[in-house]
Amino acid sequence: MRSLFLALLADESRHGYEIKQALEQEFGDQLPALNAGQIYSTLARLERDGLVVGQSIEGDNRRKRVYELTEAGRAALTGWIETPVPGTRLKDEFFMKLVILASAGLAEPKALIAGQRREYLQSLRDLDAMVSADGSRPAAELLAEGAILHLKADLEWLDLIEQRLPMQREPA
């Protein structure tokens, strides 16, 4: 979320509430209600690390703190812009869970896979309903379409795991 904040501060200084509004404008209802605490603590950490600087000004009825990027903040933002996010996804919670539980003999692999398949199908259904409904934001919809494609791959991967993984415990 920190880099996202830097990007939102690139062109204009904003206060916390304006950052919240900018995020909600892109993602709409699909974003969990942002709480002020999360926004202010992120801004405070960015300020502590010297990436933004805040200035308190008197508002209409209360004081607000307006933030802008520092040189270091702009450099961090540039670095973020220029670096593609990693393409490999070798972290997979389910796979780790399966391998460890199966080798320890704590769970039946077939049952774990079946349960996981249900969860993926249900998630796919949830996302599909979201993108089929009217009124979701384009950005949120595209994010959901991406998640759907990943879930399709995850489901295919489960089939592969089921076929290939030697899932009986090695006899001692």
Added chain:
Amino acid sequence: MTPVLETRRLAKTYDTGGTQVLAVRGIDLTISRGEFVAIVGPSGCGKSTLLNLMAGLDRVTAGEVWLGGRRIDQLSETALARMRRQKVGFVFQFFNLMPTLSAIENVELPLLLVGRHRKEARDAASRLLDDLGLEDKYDAAPSQLSGGEQQRVALARALANTPDILLGDEPTGNLDSASSREVLALLRAARDRGQTLLLVTHDTRVAAAADRVVTLRDGLVNDDTELQAARPVTLPLDAGGPV
């Protein structure tokens, strides 16, 4: 209530020059009215065989098939054909429209075959095509339609006789993702109107739209699970990059 479709200990063995293929090895499945069921599983696990047995398109080796409370696996070919015309709708991967008939004639055909009057059939067929967004394609030949449009005509044809059950074998298997989504939306709409649906599919997005997903492995039911109504989705706060 009587299930729409039921199989009991259903089995099919193919004899291919000495070797036997156990395609379906004892499947009990009950489909209730209004259900939307997807059949999934790896290639060769028996999905199409099961569907063909349930529709009376193929002969069972053992077991029973019941459609609307009537046992059908021992009916004559003529009786089966009549039963299918009246009670079952089909959509296939390759649309299977009559190439020499126009879109609207393809949709009328099943209505005429069960003895409806020409005018009545024409009205019903145009209503169906309109519902599926094909109001300007009545006179197009199948070869003049895109894959997605052909599949929508096939869907209109399958729904023409308000079948007790709509059976589909990979209905989106030959479509790009945009056309698949259109066809899926129409299948969902049919379900919402109370149509019973049973679809064989490799497309997990189609499977996830069903209310119940049956997974086959090696000719047997491996999993049979109900999905819940869609849950609301919220995006993680850190969707935009490393915190």
